[in-house]
Amino acid sequence: MKQMMQIYRDNRDAVEGFLVTTISDNPRQDFDDLQVRNFFKRLPCLSDMYLMNAKGEQITPTWRRHDHDMSLKGSDRSYFINRIQFDEKGNYISNPYICANSGKPKVSVARKYPDGKIAVFDIDVVAVLSKMHLIDSNRLISKLSVGVYALLGGGLVLLALFLGVYGLVGFVKALISFGDETLQHVFKSIIGITLAIAIFDLSKTILEHEVFYRSLTPEEGNEYKTLTKFLTSIIIALSIESLMVVFKVAIDDIRNMNYAFYLISGVGILIVSMAVLNYVGRKKHKGHE
Template sequence: MKEIVAIYKNNYSFIENSLTAMVDSIDFDEYDILVSKSIFALFPALKATYKINKKFKQSTPLYTQENVDNSSIGLDKAHLLDRIQFRDDNIYISNIYVNSRSGTPFITVVIHIADEYIVCDFELYTLLKELSLIEGHEYFSEFTRYFYTLFGFLLALFSLALIIYAIYITWTIVLDSDKDLLSGLFRSIIALTLALAIFDLSKTILEHEVFYKSLSRNNNLENRLLARFLTSIIIALSIESLMVVFKIALSDSSKMVHAFYLIAGVGIMIVSLSLYIFVMRYNGKKE
């Protein structure tokens, strides 16, 4: 919703002029014929339309792309028209609002012709697509969608493979009592942590690029992906560092300096990630 509103605000003049051109191209003297035959095919973003007579009563059914609703004929629409300030060309274009029927953002255009008012409800998302303000080239968009689908599910499969590997390690430890229990458990935890990080990356890609594709490109998605993935990597490295410390402490304490270097590296990563998140949030507040 926020991305749609941002696109609308940045392109307000262009969208308003485009809507004006759309309604100007309609011959409303043939309104009933257009509604029954072609108006919704000509303008996919137009989702509903109806007429209001000079007594401010709805004089036609509510025409939608799916059906015709006669139940609203005769309803008093004075409360809507009282708040309307028409332009010099007798056209009113509303602000964005959430349609009660669909729950999606809409824009309403009202045309005053003679003693009648013609109301046209446009779905903003479809309108932005028609005006090429979202999405890209149709075929390229489809290609990238399929690629992200393949890539996302492959990542999910690798995540599943890591989970199976972690279970396998734990199972071999249970069956073979001679194996190092502590080392095996740590390796299982690391594998599970990496599996979670990879699955989280896969889920985010599929959500934003395939199933619920973002409406605009910004840096927030990439920043969230990087921050979440690095967090999982830091957790895995922290567990590995702890395992190295235990191993060195039990075998040769003279090599403890190597464990120190590893822990120091993890500490540097934590500080760097913290600074990165701080800068990201600061820039987000400025925007």
Template sequence: MKEYLEVYFQNQEKIENFLQESLLKLGELKRLREQNFKEIFSMFPSLELVYIINKDTKLQISPNFYKNNSIDKSAQNISREYLISKLHFKENSSVAFSTPYVSSATRNSCVTVSVKEGNYILFFDFKIESLLERLNLIELNKPFHTVTKTFYTIAGYSMFLLSIFMVCYSMYDFIHSFMVKGIFNLDTIFKPIIALTLGVAIFDLAKTILEQEVYFKSYSKNSKVETKMITKFLISIIIALSIEALMVVFKIAINDYDKMINALYLITGISLILIALSIFIYLTKKNKHLI
């Protein structure tokens, strides 16, 4: 939702001009009540709710008209003084716009356009998500979005389960080796630590995927989030490899000192990854300051 609001405020003038010109071109809007505003609902897929208020009495004189052709008469004859007090019509204009808010009637984030006609004020609630999509300010293909969301959900939760399995298995292997087999050596200590570190890395990656692609779909590139995700994942991998390298050094030093060059290769590779990560973080911060 935060991202939708950012896109909306960045294009607020364009959106308001579009709505104002489109509504005023329809002529007298009050006459559309005869057909329950079906014409205007068909013209604006983002329009969710229409109702009329008497400017003098401040009472809602019409029921709530919804886009699915349903009508709610319980809202009729209710005082809407609080709404009228918040209206700020521009000079020489009969149209006023609200700030984005969550509608109590539709439970969706919307913006309300108020049009003054004689003693009446017509209120039109537009769903922000659909409005931004209609104006090509965001891309939202619902079938494709559903497929990708399903895929990311399955992949994300599978990674969650895998990370939990790795944590549980590492603890089981450690306890079983120590308590049952009576083995207590470097492998017994370091292998569970490596598995735990990789489990944390996979868990963080799964959490980021679910946050960005399932529970909050991101429609714009957020370099800060992407950088944070890559950095955290690589740091976890570097830690796991460093522990593995330390274990290899100890094992070679104890059992086969002639193969120490292999440990050097592993440590050199880890150092190169660390240098690459440092350069990546530096360039990312540099580009951010330039922007």
């Protein structure tokens, strides 16, 4: 959301010019069904629209792309008029806001006509940025990439769920077993659940950045954040596994403790590598400011 808002702010003049020009193409102020359909046809990013009189009373239903809402006709919207200021051409564009009904970012465009009537158009911000090619467009290669990442990311989620169930089953077996079997089931349970958490975190990162929010232009340094998040999950998982190896070696054969030392040393190298990565990432980000 922050990235999308930044894109809107960086291109605000162009976006507002596009919206005002498109809406001003039709100078008529008495909206009929044909005119409303033409507005929605010209503006795919238009979510709903309505007409008010000079006192702020809504005098039409709220038109949407495929239907309309008659319940809002006659409602008092003077609060909207009282807090806005039209330009010399009778246009006003609000700041981006989150719609209470849909939860999507929108802007409201108002146009005042000579007889005092005011038309209000609610615009979907993500849709208008996509139409102006300011964010990733719906090209075939983009759809293919999203599909592949969604399929593989979903596969990782299923694998994480399988390992999680495996770990929970091992925990149940540990509760009903005795002796050496109990410890073996405990180790297997911890390994399964830890791997499930690490794999799920990786799949969540892939789906977030390559599927659900792929259309938003990545912010500077985002690749470092993604890699750092993945490394953090791996380090946590390996740290727990190292602790399990130490306990298991201490119980079975203390002479194999060197293998546990190698694993712990590897975790330490990963921690140092992640610290260097964070340092380089912050330094590069400051260099672009």
